[in-house]
Amino acid sequence: MTESTTAPETACPSCGAGVPGGARFCESCGAQVAAAAQPLTPPTMVPADDLGDAPISAPTRRPVDALPDPLPDPGRRPCANCGGEVGPDLYCLSCGTKAPSARDHFREDPASWVAGVCDKGVKKSRNEDAMALLAGEQPGSRAVLVVLDGVSNSIDSDVASLAGARAAREVLRTPLPAGMGTPQSREAAVAKVLQDAVAAAQNAILAVTDPDSPNPASATCTIAVLEGTRISHAQIGDSRAYWFPDDGPAVKLTVDDSIAQQQISEGVAKEVAETGEFAHAITKWLGRDSHDFVPTVGFLDIEGPGWLLACSDGLWNYASDPAALAAQIAAAGPANPGDLALRLVAFANAAGGHDNITAALARVGPLPEPAPATVETAAAPPPPPPTSATTGPATPTEPTGAVPPPPPSVQNAGTPNQPTSAAGEGGPTDG
Amino acid sequence: MAEFTTAVFQNEFLPDGGTDVNAIVTISCKGAGTAGQSGSGDAGEIIIVDTSGSMGPATMAAAKDAAQAALAEIVDGTWFAIIAGADRAMLAYPPVTSGPALVQMTPEARQQASASIARFVGSGGTAISTWLDLAGQVFASVPQVTQRHALLLTDGENRERPGRLDEAINRATGYYQCDCRGAGTDWQVAEIRRIAQALLGTVDIIPRPEEMRAQFQEIMRASMARGVADAKLRVWTPQGAQVLFVRQVAPTLEDLTDRGIPVNPLTRDYPTGAWADESRDYHVAVRVAAKALGQEQLAARVQLALGDNVVTQGLVKATWSNNSELTTRIDKQVAHYTGQTELAAAIQEGLAAKAAGDEATATTKLGRAVQLAAETGNEEATAKLRKVVDVDNEAEGTVRLKRAVEKADEMALDTASTKTTRVRKG
Numbered sequence: 001m002t003e004s005t006t007a008p009e010t011a012c013p014s015c016g017a018g019v020p021g022g023a024r025f026c027e028s029c030g031a032q033v034a035a036a037a038q039p040l041t042p043p044t045m046v047p048a049d050d051l052g053d054a055p056i057s058a059p060t061r062r063p064v065d066a067l068p069d070p071l072p073d074p075g076r077r078p079c080a081n082c083g084g085e086v087g088p089d090l091y092c093l094s095c096g097t098k099a100p101s102a103r104d105h106f107r108e109d110p111a112s113w114v115a116g117v118c119d120k121g122v123k124k125s126r127n128e129d130a131m132a133l134l135a136g137e138q139p140g141s142r143a144v145l146v147v148l149d150g151v152s153n154s155i156d157s158d159v160a161s162l163a164g165a166r167a168a169r170e171v172l173r174t175p176l177p178a179g180m181g182t183p184q185s186r187e188a189a190v191a192k193v194l195q196d197a198v199a200a201a202q203n204a205i206l207a208v209t210d211p212d213s214p215n216p217a218s219a220t221c222t223i224a225v226l227e228g229t230r231i232s233h234a235q236i237g238d239s240r241a242y243w244f245p246d247d248g249p250a251v252k253l254t255v256d257d258s259i260a261q262q263q264i265s266e267g268v269a270k271e272v273a274e275t276g277e278f279a280h281a282i283t284k285w286l287g288r289d290s291h292d293f294v295p296t297v298g299f300l301d302i303e304g305p306g307w308l309l310a311c312s313d314g315l316w317n318y319a320s321d322p323a324a325l326a327a328q329i330a331a332a333g334p335a336n337p338g339d340l341a342l343r344l345v346a347f348a349n350a351a352g353g354h355d356n357i358t359a360a361l362a363r364v365g366p367l368p369e370p371a372p373a374t375v376e377t378a379a380a381p382p383p384p385p386p387t388s389a390t391t392g393p394a395t396p397t398e399p400t401g402a403v404p405p406p407p408p409s410v411q412n413a414g415t416p417n418q419p420t421s422a423a424g425e426g427g428p429t430d431g
Numbered sequence: 432m433a434e435f436t437t438a439v440f441q442n443e444f445l446p447d448g449g450t451d452v453n454a455i456v457t458i459s460c461k462g463a464g465t466a467g468q469s470g471s472g473d474a475g476e477i478i479i480v481d482t483s484g485s486m487g488p489a490t491m492a493a494a495k496d497a498a499q500a501a502l503a504e505i506v507d508g509t510w511f512a513i514i515a516g517a518d519r520a521m522l523a524y525p526p527v528t529s530g531p532a533l534v535q536m537t538p539e540a541r542q543q544a545s546a547s548i549a550r551f552v553g554s555g556g557t558a559i560s561t562w563l564d565l566a567g568q569v570f571a572s573v574p575q576v577t578q579r580h581a582l583l584l585t586d587g588e589n590r591e592r593p594g595r596l597d598e599a600i601n602r603a604t605g606y607y608q609c610d611c612r613g614a615g616t617d618w619q620v621a622e623i624r625r626i627a628q629a630l631l632g633t634v635d636i637i638p639r640p641e642e643m644r645a646q647f648q649e650i651m652r653a654s655m656a657r658g659v660a661d662a663k664l665r666v667w668t669p670q671g672a673q674v675l676f677v678r679q680v681a682p683t684l685e686d687l688t689d690r691g692i693p694v695n696p697l698t699r700d701y702p703t704g705a706w707a708d709e710s711r712d713y714h715v716a717v718r719v720a721a722k723a724l725g726q727e728q729l730a731a732r733v734q735l736a737l738g739d740n741v742v743t744q745g746l747v748k749a750t751w752s753n754n755s756e757l758t759t760r761i762d763k764q765v766a767h768y769t770g771q772t773e774l775a776a777a778i779q780e781g782l783a784a785k786a787a788g789d790e791a792t793a794t795t796k797l798g799r800a801v802q803l804a805a806e807t808g809n810e811e812a813t814a815k816l817r818k819v820v821d822v823d824n825e826a827e828g829t830v831r832l833k834r835a836v837e838k839a840d841e842m843a844l845d846t847a848s849t850k851t852t853r854v855r856k857g
Contacts, residue, residue, distance in 0.1 A: 082670070089732070089746060094697070096669030096719070096729035123725045353725075 103127055103158060107338065108360075111135035113367060114143045115338035116360030119345045121314055122353030128152055129312045129356035130161035130219075132169035142227050143362035144172045145310035147239045148201065149220040150356075151285060160205040160217030164286060167204035168223060171197040176227060191297040194234035197223055198295045202286045209288050218287030221295065222254055224310045226362050229302050234295035237282045238313050239358075242322055244329055245306035246365065250322035253300060257284035274320055280313065305365020307340070314357035315348045337361040433469070433659045433706070434461045435735050437745035440764035444757040445749050448721045451675065452730040454747040455764040459710035464658030466705070467509055471660050471737075472577025475510040475533055476651070477566050477607075478502070481614075482515040485587040486553040490614050493640030494584055497647035499545045501582060504651035509536045510576050512569050513544055516585070517555035520565035523547045532569040533576060559589045560599035563626070567603050578660040578705055579607035581630075582650050584643075586614040589622055596622070604629045608704045610650045612637050613846075616838040620845040628685060631704035635846050638839040657705035664701040664713060665694065665741065667732040673718040677701055680768040681712035684775050684849040700736065712853070714768050715747060724751050767807055767854040774803040774812060778848035782819075782841060785832065794820075794832055802828030809852045815844040 077099070079086055084094030091098055100120060104127045109115035114135035120127040128150030136142040148165045150157025177189035201221050209216045220237025231253065233241045238256040245251075255261060259281040263273040273279065286293050307329060319325040332343040344359040441454035467474025478498050486494065498513070505511055510533035513524040524544040525534045534540055562583065570579045589596050603609070609630035611623045614637050627634035633650075637643050664687070668674055679685040691699035703711070717730045731747040752758055781796030797820050804812040805825045816822075818840040820830040 087732075089729075089744070091729035091732075091746070092669070093667075094670050096672070098727045098729065122723065 103162070107341070108133045109338050111137055111139070111143075113139040113337060113363040114145075114361065115336070115341050116145065116147075116310075116358065117338075117341040117345045118358045119314075119349070119356065121356050122349055124152070124354075124356055126158050127356050128158040128161055128219075129314065129358040130158075130165040131310070131358050131360050132165035133360055134169055134173060135362065139367070140226075140228070140364050142175060143225070143308070144169060145222075145224045145226075145241070145308065145360040145362060146172070146197075146201075147220075147222045147310045147312055147358050147360055148286075149237065149239050149312040149314075149358070151218040151220075151282075151287070152355075153215065154217045154287065155213050155215045156208065156210070157217040157219060159208050160287070161219040163204040163208045164201035164219055164221065168197040168201040168221065171200045172223070172225060176225060176232060178227075187297075187299060190232050190299075191234075194223060194225075194232065194297050195294060198234055198236060198286070198293055202290065202293045205286050206288055213288070216288035218285045218290065220257075220282060220312070221286055222310050223295070224253065224308055224362075226308050226364065231300045231302060231308060232297070233299075234297050236284050236286055236293060236295050238280070240311055240313075240316050242309045242311070242325060243300060243302060243306060244309065244322075244326050245302065245304055247304060248306075250326035251300065252322045253298060255296060256282075257296070258282050270320075302364065305363075307337075308362040308364065309344075310358075310360045311344070312356060312358040314353075314355035315344055315359050317355065318348050318351040336367055337363050433463045433742075435459065435743035436461075437733070437735070437743045439733070439745040439747060440762050441747060442757075442760050442762045442765070443748040443750050444752045444754070444760070445721070446755070446758040447724055447751060447753055449749075449751065449758065450718050450721050452717045452719060452747060452749045453762070453765045453769075454715050454731070454733075454745075455680065455762070455768055456713045456715060456733040456745045456747070457710055458664075458713070458735050458743060458745075460659060460706045461708055463656065463706055463708045465506060466578055466580075466655050466657050466660075467506075469658045469660065473510055473573075473575045474578040474655075474660075475512075475570055475573065475576035475580070475607075476505050476654065477512045477514055477533075477569060477579075477581040479514045479516055479520075479562050479566060479581055479583040480548070480551065481517070481557065481585040481587065482521075482551050482553055482555075483517045483557045483587055484554045485557070485617065486614075489640050490586055491551065491553050493643045494614065495548050495551055497584075497643035498548050500644045501647040501651040502541050502544055502548075504648055504655060505536050505541075506655050507536050507538075509655070510534065510573055511536055511540075511544070513548060514562060514565055514569070515551055516557075516559065516562035516583075517553075518558050518561075520558075520562040522565065522569065523551070530572070532572040556590045557585065557587045558591050558595075559583075559585065559626070560591055560595040563596075563599040563603050563609075566609075567606055570607055578657070580654045580657075580705070581607055581609040582647065582654075583609055583611045583626070584614060584637075584647075585611070585618055585623065587617050588619050597625070600626055600629045605702060608632050610634075610654070612643075612646060612650075613842070614640070614643065616842055620842050624846070624849075631685075631702065633683065636839060636842045638843065653707065654705075656707040659706035659737065661737070662703050662706050662742075663736045664703050665698060665732075665734040665736045666691070666701065666715060667698045667734070668717050669719060669729060670697060671720055672730065674699070675716035675718055676714070677716075678714045678768075678772065679703070679711055680714045680771060681851045681853055682709075684772060684851055687713075703735075712764075712768065714765070714772070717747065719749055722749075722751055724753050726751050764854050768851065770803050770807040771809065771851040774800055774807065774809060775848045775851075777803060778812070778816070778844060782845050785841075790832060794830060797832070798828035798830040800828075801825055801830055807852065811847055811850060811852070812844075815840065815847055819844055 079092035079097055081097035082095040084092045086099045087093045104120040107117050110133050114133055116131045116133050118129050118131045130148045132146045134144035146165045146168045148161040150161035176193055198221055205217055220239045222239035222241055223234040224241040225232045233253050235254040238258045241253040243251040243253055259278040260273040264270050284292055319328055328347050332340055341359040341361050345357045348357045436459050438457045439454055478501055480494050480498050512533050515521045515523045522532055524547045566581050570576060610632040611627040611634045613623055624634045637646055666677055676688040687701040691701050694700050715731055715733055719730050722728055727750045729746060730749045732744055734741045734744045777796045777800035781793050781800055785793035801816050801822055804816060819836050820832055823829040
C-alpha cells in the first residue's frame, strides 16, 4: 500500500514529493533529503602515529570538509525509454516508465576527458554501486576514479558505498607525493596516501553504519589515479581498473580479492573459477566486519593514448577478459568519456544487467571525434532481453583481431606473487 | 478547505508476460464543509414528488410530510424549488411562471413551500421524463447555482413511449445529481436505477409510508454536507495501454468505464459528483504491454480533479517478477471487490430470471449470490437474500426459491444489490 497526502511535512528537494519528518531519503525518487546520510566523522581520521614504514610525505594541507557534490537531478532528463517528459512523480508522462532515481542512475563528468556512469542495472532493486571522480581541467593532467560496490546482502550498503567513495576522493584531492629521492620511496609514499584514502572510505562507511546493524554495510573499493603518464591504483575486493591503450593489448591493473581469483592463482581454469559457486565471494572488503582494509597497491607507467577504466563487476562480469572489454570499447566507436561510459553500461544492461553497473573513464591523449549518434538518440532497440530504462544499443562482443605485443609490466606493490594469468589475459580471445 | 488523500491497494507484481494490472484506489475527503459555501458556487435543491393518481391517501400524506421534513434540512441561503410530477411536471414552489425558478431558503420561504406541498392532490399518470426536464430548466434559470441536486419520489411505473425517459436522462446527465426513492411496490427498480446511476445518485425502496420521513431527511442532510461541488476521477494510462474498466466499488457499485471524457489522448475524466466527508473506493483495471523481468512501469495515475486542479493522486504500478510467491498473490481489496461486483450481477441476473419465470437460472444465480455474500461478509445482502431463497448450504451456494415472497423484499434485494461492504479488517 502506498499513501500520499496533500499536506506533507516536507518536500523532497529533488522531486518535490512529500517526505515524512526525519526521513533521510525521499520515498519516491530516492534522493537524499537531509544531510544525515553523509559521513559523520571527517574522512581523514587516520591515526597520526600509524605511518608504518613509509616516509613522511603527506601533503601539508588536507581538505577536511569533504562535502559531497550534489547529485544531478535526473528529473530533468527525458524518459530513457521513449524520450517523453518525466513527471514530478518520476514516471514518464507518456509511457509510464520509471525514471531512475538520483541514486539509481547518476553520472559525473568533472572534466571533458573524465566521466563515469553509475547505474542500478536491470535486475537489482537498488543501486549499491558508487563512484566519485575528480579531474584537472587540462586533458591528461590528473584524474581520480573511485569505484565502490556495496555488498548486496548487507544493510544500507547503498548509503555506505556512496559515503565511502566520496570520502576517498576527498583524500585524493591533493596530488600524490612526488619528488622523492628514489622511485621506491616515492611509491611507498603514494601507497601510504592510497591507504589513507581507503581508510577514509572505511571510516565513512563506519560512520553511516548503524552500530546495532545485524548485517553491517560492506563494500569493495577500487581507486585509480592518473597523473601524467603514471597510473597508481589501490584495490579492496573485486571491482577493477583497466588500461586500454589505443595501440596494444588491454591490461587488467588490479587483482581481485576473491575466491575465484584465489582459485585461478592455484591453477583452476579462469572460466571454471569465475562461474563457480563462490565466484563472487570476496576475500577483502570495507565495513564494520572488515578484518583487513589495507589495499593492494600497484603502478603502471603508460605510453601513448588510451582509456583508463575503473568499473564494478556489474560490467566486467559480461566481459571478464580485458580483450573482451577492449572489444566493447572499440565497438562503441569514437566517443567522449561520458558517451563511452553510457555505452558500456548499456552493453551490460543489454547482456542482462544482473548487477549494478559502474564505469568510470579517463581519456589519455586526444579525444576521439564524437560519434555520429549518441546513446540516447540511438534508434535501434537492443536485442532481447528487453532492456532497462538506461540501455542503448547493445554491441556484440568481437575479437580484437590483431596479435598484440607483450603487455607492459605491471608492478603490484604489496602483492609478492605476480598473477600468473596477467600475460595470458592481455592476449586476444574469440570473445 | 477540503483535504483529499489517496491510498492504493494492489499487488504490483506481474508474472513474466503478465499484462493486466488491478488496483483499488481509495480516495478520502476531509473538511468538505457545507454545500454551496465553499466559494465555488451556490447550491441548489429540488424536491420532486410524484402526484399521480396512483398515490394512495396514506402514501400521499406520508410524501407530503416527508417533503416538508426535507425542507427543514435545507440550509438557509440554499436555492430550492418543489416540483409536483404527474402526466406533466408542475412547478409547485416558487409560484412563478417566468424568470428565476429557484429561490433562496429563508424561514418564510420554507413556510410558504410547506403550504404549497400541503395542497398536493393525486391525479393523472406518470411521465417521469417531464419531471427530469423541468428540474433541468429550473436549475438553469439561476446560473450562479453550480452544485445541483434533486430528490425524486415516485410510486409507479413510468407510462411513456419507450425511449423518452432515456432521452431525458441523457439531457440531465452531468448537469445535476438525483437521488431516487420508490414508494410501495408498483414501481420498476431497473427503470429508477437507470436514473439514479446516470445522475450519480442512490436508489432505494421505501416499502412503508411511515419510513418516508426519515429517508427524506437523511437524503437532504447528506446532500447539504457535500461541500465539494464537482469532482472528477482523472485516470492516466501509459501510451498503448488499455483501460479494461473503471468502477466505483464502495460505498456503492457504479461502472464508470463508459462515462470517461477524454482530457488528452492518455487521460480521461470520470464524473463523481459532489463530495462530503467520505471515502470512496475505485477499482481500476489496466492492460499494459509486458516488460522484461525486473522492470517497473507505471500502469495508471489515478487522481481527483476539482476543475483543472488535481487535489490528490495515487500511483498504480506494475513490476515484472519471476518470484511466483509475489506474482500469485491477489490483493485482499481487489479480491473483495471483485467478489462484490460478481455478487451484484448475480443478484440482478437472478431476480431478472425469476421474474421471467426461468427458475433454474434464478436458483443458480441466487445460490451463487448467497455464496458470495457469505464469502465477502456482506451481511445486508445475506439477510435480504434469505427473504427470497431458502438456503440449504451457504458455502456451496445451494438454495431453493421461496414459494411465497413479498414483492417488497425482492425489490429491496434488487435496490441493495449495488451496496457494497468494505473489506473486513484483519
